[in-house]
Amino acid sequence: MDKCNVFPKIVVTLSTNNSEWESTVNRLLENISYIDMIEYRADLCAELTADEYIKDLKMLKEKFDDLPLIFTYRTEGQGGKGGKEPHAYYELIKEILAAGVIDIIDIELLLYEDLMDKLIKDARAHDTQVLISHHEFEHTPSSKELIALYNRMQGLGADYSKLAVMPEDGRDVLKLLSAVYETKQECENHIVGIAMGEQGKLSRIAGGAFGSSLTYGHIGEEAAPGQLHVKQLKSLLEIYQ
Numbered sequence: 194m195d196k197c198n199v200f201p202k203i204v205v206t207l208s209t210n211n212s213e214w215e216s217t218v219n220r221l222l223e224n225i226s227y228i229d230m231i232e233y234r235a236d237l238c239a240e241l242t243a244d245e246y247i248k249d250l251k252m253l254k255e256k257f258d259d260l261p262l263i264f265t266y267r268t269e270g271q272g273g274k275g276g277k278e279p280h281a282y283y284e285l286i287k288e289i290l291a292a293g294v295i296d297i298i299d300i301e302l303l304l305y306e307d308l309m310d311k312l313i314k315d316a317r318a319h320d321t322q323v324l325i326s327h328h329e330f331e332h333t334p335s336s337k338e339l340i341a342l343y344n345r346m347q348g349l350g351a352d353y354s355k356l357a358v359m360p361e362d363g364r365d366v367l368k369l370l371s372a373v374y375e376t377k378q379e380c381e382n383h384i385v386g387i388a389m390g391e392q393g394k395l396s397r398i399a400g401g402a403f404g405s406s407l408t409y410g411h412i413g414e415e416a417a418p419g420q421l422h423v424k425q426l427k428s429l430l431e432i433y434q
């Protein structure tokens with residue numbers, strides 16, 4: 194028997210400007226039965242100070258108390274809009290962790306290793322789980338390379354190891370799914386694999402059968418190529434029930 198869970202948790206990615214919170218909260222409430230976790234994409238919520246981000250996070254935590262909250266600041270090099278250099282990125286995440294308002298912190302694998310180590314220690318001290326992520330927007334590395342990346346994340350102590358790649362064809366999607374499957378067989382922690390774009394949509398629905406723990410969706414506009422609305426995700430995932 195393999196270790197796949199078939200039904201991954203659905204994470205909604207939020208990308209909201211200050212002026213739109215009311216409508217975002219309403220859309221979250223309308224879609225609440227399709228959502229297991231919330232991802233706050235800070236880089237898509239405009240460049241705010243750490244205190245301003247913390248204010249948003251507290252509001253989300255208060256209103257959606259039982260949904261684990263992920264904080265992500267995706268930098269430009271990783272396909273996001275965040276312009277912070279590594280030290281400023283480190284300082285921001287440190288402050289967010291110290292506020293104790295989130296459940297999971299997304300940290301980019303490419304961050305300098307000493308900064309990564311310190312953030313992981315901070316996360317542990319604040320009872321926050323660590324999700325280490327890496328995006329390849331230009332191509333899909335080989336399964337072997339993808340497995341090596343997952344192993345590096347695991348070696349750093351990730352609770353969640355996440356890779357998102359851009360496939361060119363079906364074979365690339367298979368490479369990603371195969372890397373997720375092989376890695377998952379060897380570990381107890383969470384593995385997350387996403388193939389982006391049209392070709393990759395299959396991975397957002399079928400990833401669980403290969404051992405992927407999370408699938409990301411939206412409630413308005415897609416935050417990454419190929420993202421599906423959470424309602425559609427939930428109904429497609431129902432084939433497994």
Ligand SMILES: O=C1C[C@@](O)(C(=O)O)C[C@@H](O)[C@@H]1O
Pocket residue numbers: 206232234265267299326355357387389409410416417418420
């Ligand atoms: O890493 C991911 C996955 C993602 O890139 C996607 O393809 O759905 C969306 C991001 O918001 C999230 O941080």
